[in-house]
Amino acid sequence: MKLSPESLEAFAHAASLGSFSAAARQLGKSQSTVSEAISRLEIDLGLTLFDRSGKSPVLSAAGQALLGRVEEVLSASDRLQRTASALAGGLESRLTLVLSDAYQSEHFKSRIMQLAERFPELEFECIFAENADIISLISSGRATLGLLPVEGQLLPEIGRAPVAERAEFAVYASPGHPLVQQGEIESSQLAQWRHLGLNTLSGSAQGQEWQPVSQIRSWSAPNYLILLDLAVMGFGWAVLPRWLVDAYAADKLVELTLPDWPRFQALEVVWSRKRPLGPAGNWLRDALASHP
Amino acid sequence: MKLSPESLEAFAHAASLGSFSAAARQLGKSQSTVSEAISRLEIDLGLTLFDRSGKSPVLSAAGQALLGRVEEVLSASDRLQRTASALAGGLESRLTLVLSDAYQSEHFKSRIMQLAERFPELEFECIFAENADIISLISSGRATLGLLPVEGQLLPEIGRAPVAERAEFAVYASPGHPLVQQGEIESSQLAQWRHLGLNTLSGSAQGQEWQPVSQIRSWSAPNYLILLDLAVMGFGWAVLPRWLVDAYAADKLVELTLPDWPRFQALEVVWSRKRPLGPAGNWLRDALASHP
DNA sequence: AGAATCCATCGGTAAATCCGATATGAAGTT
C-alpha cells in the first residue's frame, strides 16, 4: 500500500493548524482536496486521525502518535529534494580530503566548519596519509583534495597551490633516550642513533629530503601518530609535528635542541587536473590557500 | 514538486538489483512501468540517476549520493505504516508508567526490556512519583499504570494487583548524626530527632502509616532521592529504600539498627478501571505481577 | 434566529500510473 505525499502533507498541515480549510489555503489547494486527502489517508491506515465532532477537527490519540512519523517522512523527503537540487546545481556528490598529520590549526578547523555551513548537502570524507601516498590517492581519484608539506617534483597532472600557514617540526626523543641526557647536540650526533621515519605504500617515495639522516638502520611507520608512539616507547628519535606532540605526548617526549631546529615547513594544497574540482572543492582549495 | 513513492521504490529496487526488469519482477509490475517511473524521477530531480550506456544500468555518482536519502524516505514511510498497523491492531498509542523510587530490581528492568521488544511501535513514558501522587496520576489519566508500595484504602475505580517482589526499607542517617554514635537504638528514641519523610502534591496523603513517628517537626520532600540528599546532609533520619542508598549514597549514610528494621514492603500495580488497558498495558501489568 | 465557518460529498476534468506490444541496443555465441 502506498501513502501519497499529498495525503501526508495535508495531514501534517491540518494537524498543525487544527483546520482542514486553513491547511488547504496554506497548500494552495481547495478545501475538498484536503478533506479527501485526509480521509483517503485514514482509509489507507485503517485509523481515525481526527475527531470531527466539533467545529474544527481535533487530533485523535492515534493521530497524535502518527503525526511524528509522518513528519519524519516529510522531512526525509525534503532532505532528498534539497540534496538533489544541490547536485543538480553542480555540487559534487562527495568531497574527499586527504590530510597529512603534519599540520593542524584553528584556521584549518574553522575552514572545515565553514565548508559544512556553506555546503550542507555535501558528503564530506576525510582520510589521512603522508607524502607520496597523498599524491597517489589524488592522482588515482580516491581523494579530491590533498594537504601536505611541499614536495619537490610532482607529476604535471597534479595542480598545487601554496598554503599561507606553515607546519612546525622538531626533533623529539623519549625522556629516557641517551640523546636527551646530553645537553646541546650536533646534527651529526643524531646519526649514531636509530631514526624513526615515515614510509609510504607508494614505492617511489623517500619522504622529505630535509630530514636528518641516520647511519643506523632506521625504523619506519606510515604515519606520524605511530611514529610518535615508537618515539614514546624509546625506540629512537623522530622528526614530528609540534602540534601532534603537544596534543598527544606533551609529557612523554623531549624536544632535542639542535642547530637549525625546529623548522617551519611550507604546505600546499594539491588536486588532480584530470578531474576538475566542483564548487565545494574549489571553495575549499581557495579557503585553505587564503590567509587566516 | 512531489516525489511519488512509486518512483522512489522503483529507484531503490533498481539500484540494489542493478536492473530495471529485475526490479519490475520484484515489485510485481511491468518493466515499462519501472523504466518510466525512474525516468520520471530523473526529470523531477533534474539529474541522471543511472548510466545506461552498458547492457545493464549503473548508478551515476548523483544516483549513489541520492540512494541513501531515498532509502531514508522509504524507511520512514515504512515505520509510519508499521506504527499505523500496530495502532489499527488495537495497540494503545502510548503507555505511561508511574513509578515509586521505593523499588527497583533486575526483574523489573528485564520486564521493561521485554516490553520494548514485544511492542516495538509503542510510545513508552516513565514518570516518578510517590504514594498518593501515583494514585492521583492514575485516576486523572495522566498515567496508565503505577507501581508502588501497597496502600490501605483506595478508590474503587483503581484496579490493583500484587507484585511478587518486595521493596526493602531501612532507617538511615548520616555518619555524623547523633543517633549513629549510640549503638543499639529503641524505636522510641527516633522520636527525639528530626524525621525526613515524603510529602505529596495530592492533599489527602499521609504516606505510609508504618513509618516511625517523630515528635519533632519533620521535614519532607516529594521523592526519596531528595530525602536521601537531606539525610546525607545530616538534617535527620529517614526511612529509605535500600537499593537507592546502595546505589547513590553507599558510603554517605549509615543504617540504624532498630528492632523490626529493616522491613520488607509489599508492592502492587495499579491502574484505572475507567480507562481499560490496551494490550501493552495488560501485558506489562501481568508481567510485573508474575514471579521473576 | 441568522451569519459565518467548517467539513463531507458529488460530478466532472486533467494528469498520473500502469500495462502490453514493439523498437532498439549491448554482450556473448556460433
Place this chain on the structure above:
DNA sequence: AACTTCATATCGGATTTACCGATGGATTCT
C-alpha cells in the same frame, strides 16, 4: 558476420488518482 539473449525506451490505451467548484449539513458566535 549473423544470431541469440536479455536488457531498456517508447507508444497507445485503460484505469486510477488528484483536483476543483458547487452544494448541503453541522457547529459556534452574535
